[in-house]
Amino acid sequence: xxxxxxxxxxxxxxxxxxxxxxxxxxxxxxxxxxxxxxxxxxxxxxxxxxxxxxxxxxxxxxxxxxxxxxxxxxxxxxxxxxxxxxxxxxxxxxxxxxxxxxxxxxxxxxxxxxxxxxxxxxxxxxxxxx
Numbered sequence: 024x025x026x027x028x029x030x031x032x033x034x035x036x037x038x039x040x041x042x043x044x045x046x047x048x049x050x051x052x053x054x055x056x057x058x059x060x061x062x063x064x065x066x067x068x069x070x071x072x073x074x075x076x077x078x079x080x081x082x083x084x085x086x087x088x089x090x091x092x093x094x095x096x097x098x099x100x101x102x103x104x105x106x107x108x109x110x111x112x113x114x115x116x117x118x119x120x121x122x123x124x125x126x127x128x129x130x131x132x133x134x135x136x137x138x139x140x141x142x143x144x145x146x147x148x149x150x151x152x153x
Contacts, residue, residue, distance in 0.1 A: 070112035075128060078107040080142045091144035092135055104135040105144055 079087040
């Protein structure tokens, strides 16, 4: 055991120096805290131009047809055919070029034409029956 008579550094002072030196060497090995990432909002492109367009239904036999029928049984002259009008917008996206989007505007019930049978409408496109 070392005794201090007031002439030299005491045990407390030596311990303080050792602890200070140990903490100075331990600090560089500590895991650094990463800086928070900066979030840069990307601008949402606005549509460049829009136009109304009739929705086309594609068939193997007839090609594109601008109407469809509600029921499987086809009756010319009956009010069972539908024509859909969509709003088509063209938007330029810098990373992908031109992109077209369609949104429905209106649904019209028309007489089924006497010509070839149009395709059957999808159930999701049809309005609910009263």
